[in-house]
Amino acid sequence: MQRIIVQIYEVQTPLEAEALIELDVDHIGSVVVSEEHWKLPQLKDTIKTIHSTAAKSSLIPLYNHPESVLRTLDYYQPDIVHFCEALSDRDDIGDFCDRLINLQAVVRKHFPEINIMRSIPIAQTRKNDKIPTIELAQRFEPASDFFLTDTILMNSCGTDIDRQPVQGFVGITGETCNWQTALRLVENVNIPVILAGGISPQNVTDGVRQVRPAGVDSCTRTNVLDKAGKPIRFKKDLDKVKQLVERVRAAEKSLSQTSDNSV
Numbered sequence: 001m002q003r004i005i006v007q008i009y010e011v012q013t014p015l016e017a018e019a020l021i022e023l024d025v026d027h028i029g030s031v032v033v034s035e036e037h038w039k040l041p042q043l044k045d046t047i048k049t050i051h052s053t054a055a056k057s058s059l060i061p062l063y064n065h066p067e068s069v070l071r072t073l074d075y076y077q078p079d080i081v082h083f084c085e086a087l088s089d090r091d092d093i094g095d096f097c098d099r100l101i102n103l104q105a106v107v108r109k110h111f112p113e114i115n116i117m118r119s120i121p122i123a124q125t126r127k128n129d130k131i132p133t134i135e136l137a138q139r140f141e142p143a144s145d146f147f148l149t150d151t152i153l154m155n156s157c158g159t160d161i162d163r164q165p166v167q168g169f170v171g172i173t174g175e176t177c178n179w180q181t182a183l184r185l186v187e188n189v190n191i192p193v194i195l196a197g198g199i200s201p202q203n204v205t206d207g208v209r210q211v212r213p214a215g216v217d218s219c220t221r222t223n224v225l226d227k228a229g230k231p232i233r234f235k236k237d238l239d240k241v242k243q244l245v246e247r248v249r250a251a252e253k254s255l256s257q258t259s260d261n262s263v
Helices: 014-022 041-051 066-076 093-110 133-143 179-188 204-211 238-262
Strands: 005-008 027-032 056-061 080-083 115-123 146-152 193-195 215-218 223-225 231-236
Touching: 005 238, 014 027, 014 041, 014 231, 014 238, 027 041, 027 215, 041 056, 041 066, 056 066, 066 093, 080 093, 093 115, 093 133, 115 133, 115 179, 133 146, 133 179, 146 179, 179 193, 179 204, 193 204, 204 215, 204 238, 215 238, 231 238
Parallel strands: 005 027, 005 215, 027 056, 056 080, 080 115, 115 146, 146 193, 193 215
Antiparallel strands: 223 231
């Protein structure tokens, strides 16, 4: 069995990146939150720090204008660019997806050395999932190197746009996505799928066993908590990350032994 990727977001400083590398994290993700203020020397140093190791850097630009994305990638030179638009409840969803697929093609043309990760939104557990997950994935697969399943908040009518933590994008909800849908995605595509959405040390073993993803991603549930018990963005709890990595490695070993015994 191949090594299960452990991906941790949102890491914005070299010091925190170094700490995660020491904990055996495979992919270290960062975010450019503003199209206007995209040039952040400390974030560039963070990615340089990751490049000096065996870990991979992943970068989310929270915008999708081609010129802005290309200049961002030219400046930061990440190993992976990660796009995470919501992909749902739009009147122009077909045209919107085509525009994003074209953006990924442009990125691939200009930066063939950078892998492309695409978030595929899935409803949270126990919610009616009206999102055409497999159809979306099949549409984006030829232009993607990784998929990431992430949670989009739903109501009885569909996507609850106003409740998404970052409007227009999917992620950092702290809620698990529907793992049955995530499993169907794993079974129906030919590129690696990373399981995200509320992944924590407490549930990561079950997630790996039930979904059999190529990797797992954690952000909100491995963040430091404030006095009210709410996650603090851009500040990792290293003890939680350590526990998560250890449990992924244990699950990886268990699955490998099970696979060997079945041969």
